[in-house]
Amino acid sequence: MANVLVVAEHLNGQLRKVTNATVAFAKQAAGLTGGQVHVLVLGSGIGGVVEEAAKSGADKVLFEDSAVFTNYLAENHGPAVAKVAQDIGATIVCAASSTFGKDLLPAVAAHLSAGMVSDATKVWDDGGLKFMRPLWAGNVLTTVEVTTPVKVITVRTTEFDALPESGPAPSEAVATGVGGTDAAEFVNFDQVKSERPELTDADVIVAGGRGLKSAENFGMIMELADLLSGAVGASRAAVDSGYAPNDWQIGQTGKVVAPNLYFAVAISGAIQHLAGMKGSKTIVAINTNAEAPIFQVADYGLVADAFAVVPELTEKLKALGV
Amino acid sequence: MKILTTVKRVTDPDMKVKIKPDGTGIVTDGVEYKMNSFDEYGVEEAIVLKQNHGGEVVVVSVGPSASTKEIRTALAMGADRGILVETDAELDSDAVARVLAEVVKKEQPDIIVMGKQAVDSDRNQAGQMLAAYLGYPQATFAYSLEVADGWATVGREVDGGTSTKRIKLPGIVTADLRLNEPRYASLPGIMKAKRKPLETMTPDDLGVDVTSKVRVIKYEAPEERQAGRIVETVDELIEVLRNEAKAI
Numbered sequence: 150m151a152n153v154l155v156v157a158e159h160l161n162g163q164l165r166k167v168t169n170a171t172v173a174f175a176k177q178a179a180g181l182t183g184g185q186v187h188v189l190v191l192g193s194g195i196g197g198v199v200e201e202a203a204k205s206g207a208d209k210v211l212f213e214d215s216a217v218f219t220n221y222l223a224e225n226h227g228p229a230v231a232k233v234a235q236d237i238g239a240t241i242v243c244a245a246s247s248t249f250g251k252d253l254l255p256a257v258a259a260h261l262s263a264g265m266v267s268d269a270t271k272v273w274d275d276g277g278l279k280f281m282r283p284l285w286a287g288n289v290l291t292t293v294e295v296t297t298p299v300k301v302i303t304v305r306t307t308e309f310d311a312l313p314e315s316g317p318a319p320s321e322a323v324a325t326g327v328g329g330t331d332a333a334e335f336v337n338f339d340q341v342k343s344e345r346p347e348l349t350d351a352d353v354i355v356a357g358g359r360g361l362k363s364a365e366n367f368g369m370i371m372e373l374a375d376l377l378s379g380a381v382g383a384s385r386a387a388v389d390s391g392y393a394p395n396d397w398q399i400g401q402t403g404k405v406v407a408p409n410l411y412f413a414v415a416i417s418g419a420i421q422h423l424a425g426m427k428g429s430k431t432i433v434a435i436n437t438n439a440e441a442p443i444f445q446v447a448d449y450g451l452v453a454d455a456f457a458v459v460p461e462l463t464e465k466l467k468a469l470g471v
Numbered sequence: 472m473k474i475l476t477t478v479k480r481v482t483d484p485d486m487k488v489k490i491k492p493d494g495t496g497i498v499t500d501g502v503e504y505k506m507n508s509f510d511e512y513g514v515e516e517a518i519v520l521k522q523n524h525g526g527e528v529v530v531v532s533v534g535p536s537a538s539t540k541e542i543r544t545a546l547a548m549g550a551d552r553g554i555l556v557e558t559d560a561e562l563d564s565d566a567v568a569r570v571l572a573e574v575v576k577k578e579q580p581d582i583i584v585m586g587k588q589a590v591d592s593d594r595n596q597a598g599q600m601l602a603a604y605l606g607y608p609q610a611t612f613a614y615s616l617e618v619a620d621g622w623a624t625v626g627r628e629v630d631g632g633t634s635t636k637r638i639k640l641p642g643i644v645t646a647d648l649r650l651n652e653p654r655y656a657s658l659p660g661i662m663k664a665k666r667k668p669l670e671t672m673t674p675d676d677l678g679v680d681v682t683s684k685v686r687v688i689k690y691e692a693p694e695e696r697q698a699g700r701i702v703e704t705v706d707e708l709i710e711v712l713r714n715e716a717k718a719i
Contacts, residue, residue, distance in 0.1 A: 160631065222636075223599065224608050248629040252611045255564065255596040259603035264565060264684025267594045283693065284593045285488045289497065292689040332642070333608035336624070336635035347631070353718075377719070388648070395614065395628050395649060401593065402509075402648065404630075410718040421484065421590075427696055431716040433708065439701075448699035448716065451708055461705045469709070471719055 151182035154239040156230055156257075157190040157202050158249045160340075164201040166350050167245035169311035172205045174272065174304045176312065178241050179208075181274040187211055189233050189323075191218040191226055199320050206312030210320040211237070217327055220335035221249065227256035229325040234261060236323070239299065243269075246303035246405075247349075254301050264295035268405075270308040286401040287424035306349065307407035307428055341396050345380050348399065353379030353410045356399055356426070359386035360415025360436065360455065367393060369459045370414060376463055376471065382406065382426075384416045400425035415455045418443025435459065472526035472618070475580035476517035477571065478545050479507040480538040481591040494689045506541040509586025511653035512646035516616060517584045518549040519651060524618060527551045529578055533570050535559050539669060546664035547656030553669040554578075556677065563683035564592075566674075568600035573677035575605060580641065582623060587612050587645040598645040608638035614649040 153175040158165045168188070175186040185208035190198050193216050202210045211233060217225055230253065234242045242257055244250035246268045258265035270290075271281040280293050280302065348354060355374040357367050367381070374381045383393035385400050399406055401421040411429035416422060418434070418441055426432070427446050434447035435455050444450040451458060482488060482502050489498040506514075517528045530545040532538040533556045542553035556570050575583065588595035602609035610616075614633070615626035618640070627634045628647045638644075656664070674681045702708045712719045 223602075223611075227603060248612060248627075251595045252599060252609075255568075255599035256603040256609070258565065258596070259568065259600040262684075264563065265594075265596055265600075266685060267596060279688065285482075285497075285591055286484065286593065287693060288488050289490060290691050290693050291687045292691075294686050294688060295684060296686060297684045330608065332639040333610075334637040336637055338629070338632060338634045340632040349630075385648070395647070396630070396632060401590065402588070410712070410716075420487075431712070431718045432696075432699075433712070444701070445698045446696040449708060449711055450699065450701045451703075451705070452701060458705050462708065465705060465709055466719070 151240045152184035152237050153179045153182065153186045153241040153243065154234050154237060155186060155188045155207065156242070156244040156250070156253065157188050157198065158245055158247060159190065159192060159195065159198040162194065162197050164198050166311065167247050167306045168202070169205050170306035170309040171243055171245045171304045172207050173309040173312050174269070175241070175243055176206060178272050181272065181278060182240055184240065185209060187237055189230060191229055193219040200317070203317040203320055204314045206315045207318050209318050211323045212320060213323050213325055217329040222330060222333050222335055223253050223256045224330035224333045225327050226253050227260055229327045230257045231260035232325045233323055234299065241300050241302060243302040243304055245306045250303045254303050258301035261299050261301065262297065263299040263301045264297045265301040266293055266295060267303050268305045269302045270305045286421045287427065288420065305405060307405055341394060345374065346378070348380045348382055348397070348404050348406050351380035351408050353377040354382045354406055354408045355379055355412040355414065356382030356384065356416060357387055357393065357414045358384040358416030359390050359392070361387065361392060364392045369463070373412065373459060373463045376466055384419070384422045386419070413443050413447065414459060416443055417441045418446065472520065472524040472582065473578070473580040474517045474520050474526060474528045475575065475578055475583045476513045476528060476530050476545070476550065477585045478510040478514065478530055478532045478541045479589045480504050480532065480534055480541045481507045481589055484508065484590045490690045490692055494691055496690055504537070506544050507586050507589045509588055509590070509646055512648070512650045513584045513586045514545045514548055514550060515651045515653040516646055520582065520618060529554065529580065531556070531571065531574055533558065533562065533567050542669060543664050544656060546667045547660040548654055549660065552667055555669065555671045556674060557671055558674050558681055560681050561683060561687070562681055563685040564594045564596035565600055565684050566681040567597045568604055570674055570677060570679050570681065571597070571601050572604040573679055582618065582640050583643045585643065585645050587647050598643050602643040608642040610636045610638050610642065611645040612647040613644050614647050616644055616650065
């Protein structure tokens with residue numbers, strides 16, 4: 150019964166894609182432990198999410214449709230996930246290394262007295278399960294082992310590709326008996342409404358840095374992103390300066406992304422930014438300073454003033470019918 | 472109000488980390504250390520809470536004896552007294568949380584404000600584990616914090632936007648970037664800090680076995696990306712993106 154439990158993440162009645170990548174990790178892990186992959190969906194009105202999760206490549210979907218779980222609270226989800234993990238004999242409990250997974254899984258680990266690995270990028274077995282994880286802003290990789298029978302893992306989802314859609318796995322209702330905390334209240338979620346793809350899902354990302362000098366100047370970044378059906382990102386410096394919302398932040402303390410094409414515009418390339426984007430397939434850097442560290446990781450560099458070349462690039466791509 | 476805040480001594484994040492040739496750790500010779508940057512936000516917020524509500528700020532560190540420097544920095548910023556739980560052991564977040572839980576039981580603070588993650592180990596676990604061990608509520612990734620009537624209202628940075636959560640105190644808040652602007656220690660602050668109480672104890676004193684549940688077996692450097700090439704014009708950039716990288 151060395152099963153692997155994946156905690157599903159969902160928003161507005163849809164399974165988030167990071168969960169599919171987490172299932173891919175879980176399948177690899179289950180192949181090593183000889184167990185099954187079970188996905189746990191907690192929420193209310195979650196029928197659609199359960200259906201999506203059943204096609205993720207998992208062996209089974211477990212769910213509890215309850216008003217207790219309408220809004221996510223670690224205080225309710227934590228004990229519930231721990232209970233289900235014990236009930237199914239899970240030796241690995243995992244979730245995406247998103248703000249949801251980062252908030253929830255340490256609580257689960259404490260409830261289970263389990264060791265925890267954040268941001269796992271690999272799993273293998275060489276006489277014991279091993280995990281790889283980055284630290285020091287991605288400048289160091291460590292191989293770690295967890296000495297407790299149950300291992301709790303957040304998964305760096307950019308390292309795992311979602312499995313092809315499978316025939317629906319069986320689903321089963323569970324009852325965790327969690328009654329709901331009176332020490333914490335969800336007040337609201339203010340979603341940034343955007344027609345653009347999510348940063349962690351985007352094929353193309355155009356990111357701007359402090360060199361853009363103002364929030365208004367992010368307009369040209371958005372224009373190029375929209376032309377390429379991409380997402381908009383920002384460096385921590387740009388977020389700190391108030392030019393861009395925190396949700397756009399890419400780097401050690403923001404999001405980790407790995408699109409096909411990444412434009413770093415007026416971003417110098419601090420270590421902590423590189424930590425979030427150096428897994429991108431093709432990197433283009435545009436910066437006036439030829440010495441900027443971003444050029445050390447870029448496939449193509451253009452030493453130029455972003456205010457001149459970004460609009461030019463957008464116009465020329467439009468003219469080419471891109 | 473009694474406020475507890477935590478600091479970790481970390482390698483200076485602006486310095487390049489070097490790995491020992493045998494992969495057993497990082498090179499520590501000549502390395503400079505400072506307070507974890509997220510803890511600066513936590514300490515600042517603790518001091519702001521004291522300014523607004525009165526009370527006491529206790530700053531705690533778990534780590535080697537040299538961590539007294541980071542505690543003194545927090546005292547110089549305005550914290551009232553320090554506690555060092557001294558250990559040279561390699562700690563996972565679980566061990567840190569179990570130590571902090573015992574300190575909290577002794578100190579009985581009304582609120583605990585911590586950095587959301589340390590910029591060396593990048594784990595982002597200790598605050599949440601501490602909350603679970605104590606049975607306290609948690610509000611992570613805070614960009615705003617207000618305390619009234621025994622509850623904290625916390626604006627949180629989450630994927631896809633922001634969220635607001637209320638927690639009943641005592642509870643744990645972990646700080647994200649926009650929470651405040653950490654102050655610099657003033658010269659009088661630094662002088663005063665030297666006379667502020669700093670208590671040292673060990674995990675043994677607290678009855679905590681700090682054996683980690685996660686063991687690091689090997690350190691290595693990631694494969695470095697090779698620098699590509701400089702293009703001269705937008706036309707050339709479009710040409711290579713279309714025909715060479717086939718990215719557009």
